[in-house]
Amino acid sequence: MPYVRPLVSYGYLGTVLVFIYLPILIMMAMGFNQSSSYELPFHFDLVWYEHLSANEVLWRAGRNSVLLALASSAVSSVIGTMAALAFARYRLRGQVVLQLLLFPPMAMPWLILATAMLIFFYYSGIGRGLHAMLLAHVALSLPYVIIVVGARLRSFGQDLEEAAATLGADPWQTFFRVTLPMIAPGVAAAALFAFGISFDQFVTSYFLSPPGVSTLPVEIYASIRKGFTPEINAISTIIIIVSMLLLAVVSRFYRFGGTQ
């Protein structure tokens, strides 16, 4: 019975995908249901999207989130790329230790890192607010950026940069005309990664947001605690669609990277 095998595989994979996607699909569907308390039967209505568009608090939080994610992504891509260059192109004393130290922050629970940051920011006078959140998000993203860009840098030898130098290019020209174009797909992927880390970030933002300033995840959490309406489903649906689009962009970059 040769057809049993594909049948089993499809059945199994289908179950896994249903397990992952069913709650999300239901959540998205409920954003289009008229009832404010998720009652069935289903009545299609855009009322919650209308409410959402009038919800100043959520919009402000959303704007904060996007700006924060853009800034964090930009800052950590630049700093991280520089660090990755140093790791890949120079032999430094204690390099191995430094490189190993990149990993623990990724393994550590964000809750613990966030607690540490809250305490440190409090005592060092940095305090709370968007600036503190930016610092925290950059710190959380950096190890990922360094690793992603570093992998790209190591995929081609130092020969290209040495060749550029013999051809008369100074270190700046070499970086902007040879190294950067070569690592661009890696940097772009790292930047999107950093954007995602910041945009998703709840714990650190929650700890570091002073009264009156919040980000989208923090605001969503707050509304859930207050007793919430399907407006949350509506905003979640928008976020999911935007992330899917970003993901599509990333996968294109990776495909470009693969052909080079």
Place this chain on the structure above:
Amino acid sequence: MSSVNICQVSKRYGEVVALDHVSLTFGEREFFGLLGPSGSGKTTLLRSIAGFVEPTSGQILMEGTDISRVPTYKRNVGMVFQNYALFPHMTVYDNVAFPLSVRRVNETEIRKRVSEILELVQLSGYDKRRPRELSGGQQQRIALARALVSRPRVLLLDEPLGALDKNLRQRMQIELRQIQREVGITTVLVTHDQEEALTLSDRIAVFRKGEVVQMGSPDEVYERPRNAFAAEFFGATNFLKGRAAGTQGKAGVVALDGGEKVLTLDPLPEDGQAVTITVRPEKFAISAASGAAVGSDEAINNLPGEVLQPVYMGASVTYRVSVAGTELTVFQQNREAQRFQTSDKVNISWRACHSIALDQS
């Protein structure tokens, strides 16, 4: 007039000595080969000239000025890398134009010089291609064009033909030499391929453990190796060990450990001192032992031997022959009527001037 001077250059990596007080002079328009096994220091020297390696001590003079502390991009050297190091994200045109555009040469001039140099390497019309769309030989020529387009003071070649297959490599050798003559640029070639060094170079320096063990024209280093290392590095050779034992006419006599005598025209140390003689396999003549010795004048060596194994190689036959207690390798051109079989008794003869007495080291 000399164009590059290497003065007492040393490079140490901790305890490891990569270059040990190397001094060399590359003449104007000269094609100079640096030859040696890997780790002998030849590449370190090339990279010091390029500026990737800073010598621990010593000077590198280019047209009289010390450049050993000048950063690479200010040295105006052209270099062709083993893997070509073409920029994969640029077209052929942009690759070749790169040295000019970083120097802010104007666009018209760039276009003119790129098309000139592409013509020189016979790749006109390939401007829009990407490096990965070219064959190995084409990439090699683009790398050469890119290295030459800014009219550098010296061209550095780091095993430039190593990645090509044998036939293409031989074609490129001829082409490379032609282009180098046409452009008239001082060129330094690093290679571990002795044939490549012999074919291309005006002069060759043989490296061993960070030192130059011999330097001279291809003819000199092949015909008159100074020591066993240089002799062995240039193809097959034979060694005969013995002691100095007076003279016979103009020739010096070496008494081999087995008792036979060998003549050489090279100066010998005092009688009784150890001497090693080297003879290239193609210098021997092999004949049947029963026949008359070839020429009986005093400048000819004749030793009896026994064939251990003949190896047919097309253009020649290589014999392993047991002579005077050692094994010799003997080439016979494939035009002699007589070939020999295992355990044939033979006579091996060669001229005294082909017995090269080596430095004992």
